[in-house]
Amino acid sequence: MSKFDAIRPYYDAEVNQALQNAINHPIMKAMMNFTFPDVEDEVWKTQLGKTHSIRDFQCNFIYEAIQKVLKKSSDGLSTSGFEKLEQNTSYLFISNHRDIILDTSLLNIALFDHGLVMTASAIGDNLVKKDFLKSLSRLNRNFVVQRGLPPRELLQSSQLMSEYIEQLLLRENRSVWIAQREGRTKDGNDATHSGVLKMLAMASGNRNAIDYFKEIKIVPISISYEYDPTDALKMPQLMAEANQETYIKGSSEDFNNIISGIIGQKKRIHIHVGDILDKELDEIKEENTNPNKQIQALTQIIDESILKSYKLWPTNFIAYDVLHKTERFSDRYTEQEKSLFARRLEMRIDGKNDQMKESFLAMYANPVVNKMKYNDAV
Structure with missing residues (x-):
């Protein structure tokens, strides 16, 4: 038993059995029929039966599925800044967050196309309550962020996640994607939450937090959609907040957002890779000795990178x-x-x-x- 078992993706040794368990699920059939419309079910089932690693599943199935999504619901994906990244090197990508599934999926498409290390990606436990969706997320190298916990349990959960992210980045050479704040941006105001950085810093141990941040190679990512496919679905929550009302999410709301994000029209999409934070961290360390002020300064630097490089559309x-x-x-x-x-x-x-x-x-x-x-x- 690993202490990360409650949150980690599948190990490669577990992948084939997980696929065998999921192979006849209606969502799997719908996904494969969408991705390979001219292929008989037995063909993709046979290929899934021969799949024994997350990388194979991602490259042979998820990659093709996302390409089909782009073809059917967008005018294409453009990218910039990927030339800054080195092959066989792990990075911590901190990104603005607009779409539940596509943000990370599109980033991984671009990383794969540039021959770079793909990510393990954070996903809220509210999105994987159903067994099949949890299994599919683990097959796609997602790790679970536990939400809605009491303060003491939240602290323990944050500690566990920070340690897991450190293990991925520094011991497994696996890049990590995490949103700059909990949940998606609903109002178009992308802002980094200091709590995310404080969670990451929990793994620094005896090291200075800024030195640790340099070691894990933080890279801000900016993603923009010409049309937000879930724009109308975000309205009820925005209306409630504007009227200072408590917003209660419907039981199928997250799933509807996932589907709308995938099939809804997006027109053009752009991903920009910011600079790997390095000298900026040296400057923070020189100017501030207070840990909270250091976190605040880093928050501002990440925000500036994401906002300045955000591609504006008509x-x-x-x-x-x-x-x-x-x-x-x-x-x-x-x-x-x-x-x-x-x-x-x-x-x-x-x-x-x-x-x-x-x-x-x-x-x-x-x-x-x-x-x-x-x-x-x-």
Whole structure:
């Protein structure tokens, strides 16, 4: 028994049995029929039966599934900054988070295409309550983040996760993806939560936390979608928060978000790899001796990297101009793009609800507002 058994992905020795157990599940059949529409079921079942490692499952099945998703529901994925990364080297990718499944899946597609180490990725336990989904996540090298725990148990869980992330990065040479905050960004304001960095620092032991952060090679990642396929689904929670009401998530809400994120129209998608944080950490260490101030400074550096390198699309500039009743960015989009966006807004939300309309527009406009804080970024 390993102390990480409650949260870790499958070991390769467990993969084939897990696939055998999942092979006849309706979701597996739907996924394979979507990915390989012209292939008889017995063919992919036979191939799954010959699969004995996570890498083989990811490369031969998940990679193809995500390529099909891109083909059917987007105008393509573009990337930048991957040339900064070295092969056979592990990194801690800290990323903004917009889509439950695709953010990490698309990053891994890009890492694979560039011949780089793919990630183990954090996933909330609220998303893997059903046995099949938990098994599928473990087959895709996800590790579980336990949520909603009492303070004492949360501390223990954070300690365990920080130790597991350290083991992946420094002992197994496995890259790790983790979101900059708990849960997805609903309002377009990407911000790093200091609690994430404090959790990571728990594994530093006797080392200075900043020295440990240098050792694990932190890389900020920025991902942007021209259209958020779950934009309308985020509205109820945003409305509740705006009205200072407690939002209670529906029983099938997470699953509906996963499916909508996969099949919903995204148009163009971009992933940018920021600089590997190094000299920035030296400067933090020189300027601050207080651990909390060091964490705060690192939070700001990660935010700056993600916000400055976030790719803005015509939808972002349109939303900004409509929301602020201006034509400031009218040279960044066409009239056709503006009318398509207006049509999307009309179809996806109640246009008579001014508060909802404003929240919808702000979701797309806020990345522009945030980027404008950096003079040369927009």
